[in-house]
Amino acid sequence: MSTVMDANLADARAARKDPASPRAIMRRRARSHVGFLIGAGIMLAAVLVAVCAPWLAPYDPYAQDLSKTLVDPVWTTGSWDYILGTDALGRDYLSRLIYGARVSLTVGFGAAAIAGVIGSLLGLVGGYFGGRVDTFVVYVLNVKLALPSVLIALSLVSIVGGSITAMVVILGLLTWDRYTVVTRSVVQQMRSNEFIHAARAIGASHTRVLFREVLPNVMNQIIVVASLEIAIVILIEAALSFLGLGVQPPTPSWGLMVSEGRAMMFFKPYLIVLPGMAIFLLVMAINLAGDGLRDITAPEGRA
Amino acid sequence: MSAHSQPLLQVDGLSVEMDVAAGQLRAVSDVSFEVGSGRTFCLVGESGCGKTMTSLALMQLLPRKARLSARRILFEGRDLARMPPREVARLRGDRMGMIFQDPMTALNPVYTIGDQLAEVYVRHRRASRKQARERAVELLERVGIMSAGQRLAQYPHQLSGGLRQRVMIAMTLMCEPSLVIADEPTTALDVTVQVQILQLLKKLQAEMGMAIILITHNLGVVARMADDVAVMYGGRIVESGSPAQVFGRASHPYTRGLMACMPTRGEAGPGQRLGSIPGTVPSLVGELQGCAFRNRCAHAGDDCGHGVIAMRDAGGGHHYRCVLAAGAESGRHAVQEALQ
Amino acid sequence: MLQFFIRRLGVSLLVAITVSVIGFALLRLSGDLASALAGETATPEEIARVAGMYGLDRPLYVQYFDWVWGALHGDLGTSLFSRTPVLELIVDHLGVTIALALCSLLLSLLVAIPLGVVAAMRPNTWVDRTALALAVFGQAIPNFWFALILIFVFAVKLQWAPVSGSDTWVHFILPTLTLGLGTMPAKMRLTRTGMIDALSSDFVRTARAKGLSARSVLFKHALRTAILPVVSVSAVSLGFLLGGSVIVESVFGLNGIGQLAFQSISQIDFPVVQSILVFLAFCYIFLTMLADLINARLDPRIKL
Numbered sequence: 001m002s003t004v005m006d007a008n009l010a011d012a013r014a015a016r017k018d019p020a021s022p023r024a025i026m027r028r029r030a031r032s033h034v035g036f037l038i039g040a041g042i043m044l045a046a047v048l049v050a051v052c053a054p055w056l057a058p059y060d061p062y063a064q065d066l067s068k069t070l071v072d073p074v075w076t077t078g079s080w081d082y083i084l085g086t087d088a089l090g091r092d093y094l095s096r097l098i099y100g101a102r103v104s105l106t107v108g109f110g111a112a113a114i115a116g117v118i119g120s121l122l123g124l125v126g127g128y129f130g131g132r133v134d135t136f137v138v139y140v141l142n143v144k145l146a147l148p149s150v151l152i153a154l155s156l157v158s159i160v161g162g163s164i165t166a167m168v169v170i171l172g173l174l175t176w177d178r179y180t181v182v183t184r185s186v187v188q189q190m191r192s193n194e195f196i197h198a199a200r201a202i203g204a205s206h207t208r209v210l211f212r213e214v215l216p217n218v219m220n221q222i223i224v225v226a227s228l229e230i231a232i233v234i235l236i237e238a239a240l241s242f243l244g245l246g247v248q249p250p251t252p253s254w255g256l257m258v259s260e261g262r263a264m265m266f267f268k269p270y271l272i273v274l275p276g277m278a279i280f281l282l283v284m285a286i287n288l289a290g291d292g293l294r295d296i297t298a299p300e301g302r303a
Numbered sequence: 304m305s306a307h308s309q310p311l312l313q314v315d316g317l318s319v320e321m322d323v324a325a326g327q328l329r330a331v332s333d334v335s336f337e338v339g340s341g342r343t344f345c346l347v348g349e350s351g352c353g354k355t356m357t358s359l360a361l362m363q364l365l366p367r368k369a370r371l372s373a374r375r376i377l378f379e380g381r382d383l384a385r386m387p388p389r390e391v392a393r394l395r396g397d398r399m400g401m402i403f404q405d406p407m408t409a410l411n412p413v414y415t416i417g418d419q420l421a422e423v424y425v426r427h428r429r430a431s432r433k434q435a436r437e438r439a440v441e442l443l444e445r446v447g448i449m450s451a452g453q454r455l456a457q458y459p460h461q462l463s464g465g466l467r468q469r470v471m472i473a474m475t476l477m478c479e480p481s482l483v484i485a486d487e488p489t490t491a492l493d494v495t496v497q498v499q500i501l502q503l504l505k506k507l508q509a510e511m512g513m514a515i516i517l518i519t520h521n522l523g524v525v526a527r528m529a530d531d532v533a534v535m536y537g538g539r540i541v542e543s544g545s546p547a548q549v550f551g552r553a554s555h556p557y558t559r560g561l562m563a564c565m566p567t568r569g570e571a572g573p574g575q576r577l578g579s580i581p582g583t584v585p586s587l588v589g590e591l592q593g594c595a596f597r598n599r600c601a602h603a604g605d606d607c608g609h610g611v612i613a614m615r616d617a618g619g620g621h622h623y624r625c626v627l628a629a630g631a632e633s634g635r636h637a638v639q640e641a642l643q
Numbered sequence: 644m645l646q647f648f649i650r651r652l653g654v655s656l657l658v659a660i661t662v663s664v665i666g667f668a669l670l671r672l673s674g675d676l677a678s679a680l681a682g683e684t685a686t687p688e689e690i691a692r693v694a695g696m697y698g699l700d701r702p703l704y705v706q707y708f709d710w711v712w713g714a715l716h717g718d719l720g721t722s723l724f725s726r727t728p729v730l731e732l733i734v735d736h737l738g739v740t741i742a743l744a745l746c747s748l749l750l751s752l753l754v755a756i757p758l759g760v761v762a763a764m765r766p767n768t769w770v771d772r773t774a775l776a777l778a779v780f781g782q783a784i785p786n787f788w789f790a791l792i793l794i795f796v797f798a799v800k801l802q803w804a805p806v807s808g809s810d811t812w813v814h815f816i817l818p819t820l821t822l823g824l825g826t827m828p829a830k831m832r833l834t835r836t837g838m839i840d841a842l843s844s845d846f847v848r849t850a851r852a853k854g855l856s857a858r859s860v861l862f863k864h865a866l867r868t869a870i871l872p873v874v875s876v877s878a879v880s881l882g883f884l885l886g887g888s889v890i891v892e893s894v895f896g897l898n899g900i901g902q903l904a905f906q907s908i909s910q911i912d913f914p915v916v917q918s919i920l921v922f923l924a925f926c927y928i929f930l931t932m933l934a935d936l937i938n939a940r941l942d943p944r945i946k947l
Contacts, residue, residue, distance in 0.1 A: 142658045146924040148886030154908050155669050235785055239890050242787045276788035284783035396854030408845035411864055412944055423853045458943045
């Protein structure tokens with residue numbers, strides 16, 4: 001029995017090499033979709049910056065120099081010592097911005113991964129089995145949706161503290177609802193398709209069908225949701241850090257930097273403009289890439 | 304063709320082009336025909352031959368990317384091709400109406416039947432809501448819907464397919480237009496209902512005297528309904544005339560091919576293959592040289608590849624667009640029977 | 644209709660109870676609320692005393708039912724910080740948040756819907772591209788940063804609006820702009836997509852074929868159908884505005900529920916926090932029920 005199924009799956013995989021296959025179509029679309037290319041490009045750059053931070057940052061982001069506080073960026077002073085100036089504790093802003101990328105991306109991807117697993121699993125199971133299982137999934141979803149996420153995040157951080165790990169876990173546990181909604185609806189539509197019946201008819205167990213037949217087909221949608229949710233998580237983390245109940249000082253989080261610079265924003269606007277722009281650019285890039293992904297993976301026939 | 308008065312509709316040189324990724328698509332090329340008052344004109348062809356585009360062009364309902372050009376489109380003596388869009392819009396629903404293929408999607412799901420029927424009348428006759436409702440009831444009864452008064456408050460999703468199509472017909476006739484275009488009005492319906500709807504259309508035409516342009520890909524429908532018929536292929540009319548002429552003495556190879564596809568009582572038995580036309584419709588993008596059918600035609604020759612093939616007169620109002628000689632009597636029994 | 648209510652009420656009740664349990668238990672997760680309240684340097688006797696004072700030494704389910712019982716009688720406990728009844732605190736702060744939420748929702752709809760309609764009428768033209776670019780920008784701007792920028796430009800440089808406080812309606816201008824424009828992009832895109840679909844639909848083609856006026860086609864037929872999902876999204880958005888306004892309230896110094904919750908969380912004022920959490924959740928449940936009702940009224944295909 002299983003050899004027949006394996007043979008069928010091998011056939012399907014071979015079909016993917018065909019130029020008219022969905023994969024090839026997607027690759028072609030990806031290459032010409034401007035939004036996606038720009039977004040993905042900026043994202044890649046951000047990841048590279050974050051990874052190569054130790055080599056890119058001119059100074060140690062934690063090193064204070066109280067004799068050089070609130071130095072203006074190069075466009076005011078003309079000096080290239082501190083290209084983007086320093087903050088109230090004399091720490092180089094450029095270096096803190098670079099390391100801040102690490103925080104945003106770690107929290108963003110980490111939380112999205114956790115939320116993605118939780119949410120997709122729930123949605124898969126609910127959509128596939130239907131009946132009581134689905135009722136339970138919908139009930140859990142409704143409970144989650146009713147709870148005010150931001151306030152719960154604040155409460156949890158006040159209890160467990162604001163380490164990066166804590167942020168990843170907390171935000172991961174608070175942003176899984178979209179995954180559930182999308183996967184559940186997709187799987188429900190798939191249930192009426194023949195191939196699930198066919199797989200069950202040749203004796204595949206539920207688990208096997210779920211993971212080898214259903215999941216690959218939902219994967220596209222999950223990735224699209226994930227890319228947009230990463231942006232949302234980054235924004236929430238920035239907001240929480242801004243309020244003081246997120247990443248704690250002296251860790252450089254862009255949101256935290258805005259809050260730290262707030263007191264002097266009227267005299268040294270760069271203190272809030274720069275980290276804010278960083279958040280804005282990264283989030284916009286992720287959104288562009290996510291929207292582009294949605295266009296690219298859309299089934300043929302949609303304009 | 305009514306000889307004593309101007310035809311209701313005279314289309315002369317209608318073309319429709321669309322902007323597509325690959326260039327210019329010639330959906331309709333130089334189409335000309337006439338429709339007399341109170342007569343039924345059938346436009347036949349397979350999907351993509353341009354028949355729907357032609358009808359949309361007449362009503363000026365073409366999609367954004369499409370462009371219409373015509374020498375003349377005379378409707379009730381006025382040239383639609385030269386009229387400003389706003390005036391054409393005034394004619395729509397009033398002097399000419401359109402029945403669409405799928406009544407489920409063609410009706411607005413959030414408004415009642417009564418609402419959708421009444422708004423046409425209110426718009427064109429400046430009637431009060433009460434008058435419009437009365438008119439709506441009257442028309443629903445004429446299309447054979449019982450308890451019409453109660454139906455007014457119902458929504459489209461509450462009716463069966465056949466009922467919905469009757470409602471669409473009633474809606475089109477609210478202002479007694481002189482021309483009704485029906486685009487595949489029975490295709491989306493059950494077979495049993497199809498016959499009823501066609502009979503209804505015939506009856507209403509006898510009562511109200513409107514001309515009907517019936518678009519279909521079903522030759523049986525043509526046989527049942529048409530006074531005049533035109534066959535379209537690749538955006539052009541390739542044969543036109545009365546049904547007896549076009550089917551009985553099919554002259555264009557495409558029409559001949561269509562006739563061969565139809566199973567005939569007494570001729571085709573079990574195990575025998577039905578006819579089919581090999582090949583596929585060519586792309587209509589860019590300039591078209593010669594006959595669009597030549598890549599599928601058994602008789603294609605050198606003359607078929609150049610210039611524009613002109614319409615030839617086969618006598619008695621029968622025209623066809625081919626360089627070959629007119630066809631002889633062909634024994635298409637099924638069609639003959641239907642025409643009796 | 645009645646069946647819908649009863650069924651929905653039943654489901655919502657279950658969700659509400661679950662939510663109340665979660666809201667109740669959340670702050671007690673830290674393990675020992677009593678020692679957190681007593682302080683780091685407290686002795687075991689002091690901790691025990693604190694526990695007894697707030698009834699924290701009783702079993703959890705007893706504490707929970709005690710609280711629910713009280714809540715059903717209008718007693719949500721007393722704030723540890725200000726010694727005022729929690730109910731009173733919430734009511735005092737509610738007005739600001741509701742005003743802000745409603746104004747922001749109104750603003751976002753007033754901008755999103757026309758923009759979405761215009762963009763849909765001319766897809767892929769500069770109007771459309773500008774609207775979409777605005778949406779992309781709007782969704783990427785962090786709201787706290789946007790608030791600060793608005794303060795910087797309008798309150799400080801131009802002196803058109805006050806910086807903070809909630810005394811007069813003028814104080815609500817900048818916060819409303821922040822929240823309203825921040826939630827606008829999603830609704831605009833939804834409207835645009837809905838309108839594009841509607842304008843190319845068969846029933847709009849029928850409406851045109853009937854010779855109806857352009858205005859009738861656009862509003863009576865196209866927009867009416869396209870607007871349905873925006874209604875649901877607006878209800879959810881309102882729920883979010885009520886619960887997520889903590890940032891804007893904090894930046895602008897508005898004394899709303901969000902600000903109250905934030906302060907209470909920082910002060911471990913757990914009676915206030917748990918009541919606010921549950922209250923907001925109840926608001927959301929109610930709003931989604933309302934959205935379903937409105938949807939059913941607007942779309943006759945939906946059977947309740």
